[in-house]
Every structure is written in C-alpha cells, then in structure tokens.
C-alpha cells in the first residue's frame with residue numbers, strides 16, 4: 001500500500017463498527033478515533049422528534065467529525081502513521097440526505113462539501129453489511145435508552161442508503177479499498193476464526 005493505512009469501519013446503526021474497530025486497534029496496535037455519542041446533546045431529542053432536531057444533530061455530528069478528522073490528519077496521516085476510525089466522514093452525507101429536507105438539506109450538503117472536500121479520506125473501508133433483524137437485535141442488546149423506540153422503517157431505509165453510498169463511493173474513489181463484511185454471517189465477536197480472517201486480510205493490505 002502506497003500510503004499508510006487510514007482505516008474506517010462503517011455500516012448502519014448497531015452493525016458493530018465500534019466493536020470491530022476497537023478489536024482491530026488492539027490486535028494491530030493502532031490508534032483509534034471513536035465517534036462522540038455520550039456528550040451529544042441532540043441525539044435523544046432527535047429520536048423523540050426527528051423533524052424538529054435533525055438539522056442541529058447533523059451539524060453537531062459534522063462539526064465534531066470535522067474536528068476529529070483535522071486532528072487525525074495532523075497527528076497521523078501527515079506523519080505517515082496508520083490509524084483506524086469507527087466511522088467515515090461520508091457518513092454525514094448518508095444521514096443528512098436521509099433526515100433533512102428542502103433548503104436545510106441543500107445548505108447542509110454545501111457545508112459538508114466546503115468542510116471536507118479537501119481533506120484526506122480513509123483508504124480502506126471495512127463495510128459491515130447487516131440486515132434489519134441483526135441490527136435490531138444488536139441495538140436492543142446494547143440497550144441505549146434513547147434508541148429504544150427507534151423507527152424500524154428509518155433503520156431499514158438506512159440499510160439501503162448504506163448499500164447505495166458504498167456503491168457510489170466505490171465509483172467516486174476507485175483507489176479506496178472497500179471490504180464488505182457480511183455482518184449476519186461473520187461473527188468477529190463470538191468466533192475467533194472470523195476475527196483472525198479479517199486481521200489477516202488487513203495485514204496483507206498494510207504490507
């Protein structure tokens with residue numbers, strides 16, 4: 001690989017991104033960038049009333065991720081050091097396109113591009129693709145109170161949005177390696193062999 005690996009783990013809500021990114025960071029001895037969840041003041045409000053809170057929430061996620069990406073570039077990418085993240089900045093566009101409408105969506109799209117177009121992006125994406133049943137089971141298992149009443153239609157739509165987004169990323173950025181993991185069948189938590197397979201694959205790419 002020409003540049004140091006900048007690995008992003010992606011997939012819909014509850015797919016296992018943080019779990020897999022943390023396991024890989026430990027196994028490969030990589031620094032990890034995790035998204036901010038607990039200090040997010042808009043997330044619970046958003047799940048209560050998406051129309052009222054979507055713009056505030058999307059802007060909060062975008063500003064936080066922008067700051068984290070800026071720091072990641074300075075601390076790791078510019079120095080040629082590998083790093084792993086439990087999200088890709090493109091996630092903002094996936095969610096923004098789904099939760100925003102009309103002029104707010106237009107404004108948000110422009111702000112996203114102004115902030116992120118000139119920044120380096122991950123060169124390896126591990127896309128955990130999982131169906132609705134798997135996601136609902138994992139979200140329930142995790143038990144975050146604000147996710148309890150999550151609209152299943154929203155989650156189901158996001159599953160499709162993610163598939164489309166990964167296909168369009170593959171076209172927009174052909175040099176990015178996108179590895180799709182079947183999150184319904186591959187269980188890197190319970191099955192050590194499944195995790196070892198993923199690790200071997202990443203090690204090959206890192207050579």
Ligand SMILES: Nc1ncnc2c1ncn2[C@@H]1O[C@H](COP(=O)(O)OP(=O)(O)OP(=O)(O)O)[C@@H](O)[C@H]1O
Nearest residue numbers: 012013014015016017018019138141142187188189
């Ligand atoms: N392969 C797996 N098998 C069984 N349970 C899993 C697996 N991966 C993750 N989990 C469990 O599912 C729950 C959700 O996982 P995790 O928090 O890693 O998802 P996430 O994709 O980071 O979620 P979010 O989109 O909300 O950030 C956790 O309780 C985790 O322990």
Ligand SMILES: Nc1nc(=O)c2ncn([C@H]3C[C@H](O)[C@@H](CO)O3)c2[nH]1
Nearest residue numbers: 013037057058061091092095099147
């Ligand atoms: N609307 C919206 N936009 C985002 O960019 C975004 N990123 C994550 N999330 C939600 C999913 C989990 O509930 C929780 C933790 O990932 O936050 C988001 N929701």
